[in-house]
Amino acid sequence: MKKESLVSISKRTGYSISTISRVLNGQAEKYRISKKTVELISAEAKRCNYTPSLLAKGLRTRKTNTLGLIILNIDNPYFSNISNIVIHQAKEHGYTVILADSLENEHDEREVVRSLLSRQVDGIIAVPCGQDPSFLEEINKNSAPVVLIDRYYQNSLLPYVSTNNYQGGKMATAYFLARGHKKIACICGTPYSMPSKERVRGYREVMKQAGLESEIFVSGEDFSIMNGYLETKLLLNSKNKPTAIFTLSNTILLGAMKAINESGLKINDDISVISFDNNTYLDYLNPPITRIGQPTDEIGTLAVKIMLQSLEGKRDMETRILLPPELIERDSVSKPGTGTTHI
Amino acid sequence: MKKESLVSISKRTGYSISTISRVLNGQAEKYRISKKTVELISAEAKRCNYTPSLLAKGLRTRKTNTLGLIILNIDNPYFSNISNIVIHQAKEHGYTVILADSLENEHDEREVVRSLLSRQVDGIIAVPCGQDPSFLEEINKNSAPVVLIDRYYQNSLLPYVSTNNYQGGKMATAYFLARGHKKIACICGTPYSMPSKERVRGYREVMKQAGLESEIFVSGEDFSIMNGYLETKLLLNSKNKPTAIFTLSNTILLGAMKAINESGLKINDDISVISFDNNTYLDYLNPPITRIGQPTDEIGTLAVKIMLQSLEGKRDMETRILLPPELIERDSVSKPGTGTTHI
DNA sequence: GTTATTAATGCAAACGTTTGTGCAATTTTA
C-alpha cells in the first residue's frame, strides 16, 4: 500500500494539487471551488484513507502543532500526573506533545531542548532544573515560547504556573502548631528550587511568628526517597528529636516512612508527619497521610492555556500564576494531648 | 535570530549545500571532502549553533527516528513505569518517542495511531486495548512495524513482550495455599485482556490441582480502583467470605484496601491479600503488600530492542516473548495458624 | 604532450505540503 498524498489524489481525480489541498483544508469556499469538486475530492480522500504528512506540512508552514514537555522525572507520580493533564489538554486543542525528562540536570535539559527544537515544536512547557533562567529565556526569545511549571525564577519574566508553595508551607506548619507540636523539623528537596525555598520560607515564617525560632530545623538536599530516608534517620537519632516532620514531597515522605518504620515508631502516635503533594496511594498508607495537595489539574490546564495564547500572539493574559494549595487532612498528625512524645 | 540551515551555512562559507550536508553527516570521507573544508564547515556549524531540521530530514529520508508509544493510561504507575523505560531506551538508540494513551478504548486507539502515522513515526510500541488484532496487524503490514507490550493476541503474529501471567497467577495462588488458605477469591481486570485471562487461568489451574475447584471465585470487570473497591465490598459481605483475595493489579488492590479498611478488617490478620504489579509505595502500605512483580525494565528494554531490530530489517529475533514474574514476599498474607478467619 | 586517474566539489531533483498569483471560461453589465 503506497502512502497516499496530495499527488496521488491529484492524479486519480484529475484536479491539481493545490485544489486538493484547499478542499481538504476547508479553504474551498475562499477559493471558490465548486461544490461538485469539493464532494468529489472529499469522497476520494476518505476512500483512500488519506492522512496528510505533518512533516511536509510543518516544513512548509513552520507550524507543527506539537508541544515539548520537559519534566524532571517521568517516574515521579507528581510529574506523571501533570504530564497526563498537559497531554490531554494539548490534545484537546489539536496539539501533540513530546514528553522528555531532564533527570534534573542541566546538561540533559539543554540536550532535550535542542532535540525538541530540531523537531520544530511550537512551544515548550518545562519544569526547569537549573538556577539560571538565561538559557530558557534565550530559547523563549529566539526559538519557541516557553512556559514553566512547578519551578520558576524570581529574576525572570518567563511565564509560569505553580503552586503557592509559601502558603503551603505555612498551612502545614500552622496545622502542626494547632495540634500542639513545637519541635517541628522540615526535610526539604533541592534547596535552590523555588518550591523548596518557598515551602521552607512559609515554615520558617510561621515558626518565627509562634516564637519558635529556636526550634527551626531544616535539612535535605533533593526530592529523592533516599534523601527522605537519610534525613529522617538523622532526625530520629538526634538528641533533640522532633515530634513532627514536614516532608516537602511524596518521595521524601516515602523515605521518611521507611526510616520511621525501622525505628519501630508509629506515625501519629509516636511521630507526626505532613507531606507535600497529593497522591491517591497516600490514603492507603498506614496511617493515611495528611498533606498539602497541589492543584495539578489546574496547573497543567493553565500551562497549556498560556502556551496556546502565546502561540496565538495574544499576550494580555496574566502569565505568572500561583495557585492555592489545599490541606488534605488525614491521620498522620497526633491530636493535642494524644501523642506521647511531645507533651 | 534567523534559524540556521544548510543554506545559510552554505552562503556564509561559500561551499555548496551538498558539501555541507555531507560533512555534517560524517560522509566527508566517502565523498573525499578535503580535511580543510571539513574543519571549516564543522567550525562554522558549531559556531552558529546549527541544528538540522528533522522535519526536512524526515521528509526526504522517510525516517524520523521517532517511535510512537501507546499505553492505556498514563496515570497508572505501571504504565508510567514502562513508559519511562521505553523512552530512555529509545533515547539511548537515538530515537525520540511520542507518548499517547488510548484510554482503553478502540476509537481513541485508532485515532492515536493515525495521528502517530501522520507524524511518520518509524514504529509503534503499543499496549493494545481491543480484542481484535486486525487493525494493528494492518498497520504493521502496511505502515509501520508494531510491537505489543503487556497485552497481546493469541491468534496473531504481531510481536509482543509481556509477563508470563499464567505463571504469576499460579505463583500467587500456590503461595496462598501453602499458607493454609482455601477460600481464595480473585478480582480480575478487563476480562478479555490477555493478562487478566492468563492470571485467572493460573489461579484456576492451581485451585483445581489442589482439589479446590468448588472454591474458585472470579469476578471483576476492569483494572480500575473502583472495580477493586466494589468487588471487595461484595466479597466481604457475601455469605461465603473468602480468607484471601488475589487482586490482579495495583489499582484493584487500592480499591480492595479501601473496602477492607471500611469493614474494619485488618489485612493479614483478618484477610490476606496478594496483588499483581510491583510499585515502590506497596512497601509503605500497611502492611506491606506481597505481590507478583512484573519485570517492567526488561519488558520495556526488549520491546525497544525488538522494534529496532525490526527497523533494521533483521527478523531473526524471537519476537513473542514472555518473561517470568517474581514473587515479592511482604506481609499481607497470614501465616498458617496465625490468621483468625480461615482456620 | 596527450590521455587516463583521482580528488574535491557542485547541480538539481525529490520528499509532500501551502499559497500568491495567473489565466481561461463563463456570466454579467452597459
Added chain:
DNA sequence: TAAAATTGCACAAACGTTTGCATTAATAAC
C-alpha cells in the same frame, strides 16, 4: 456586442534536507 466581472481552477515557488550524477582541476601514466 464589447467590456467588465466573476467563477473555477492550475502553476510554480518555497520549506530544508539527501543523494545520484556531473563537473572541474590537479596529478599520474605513457
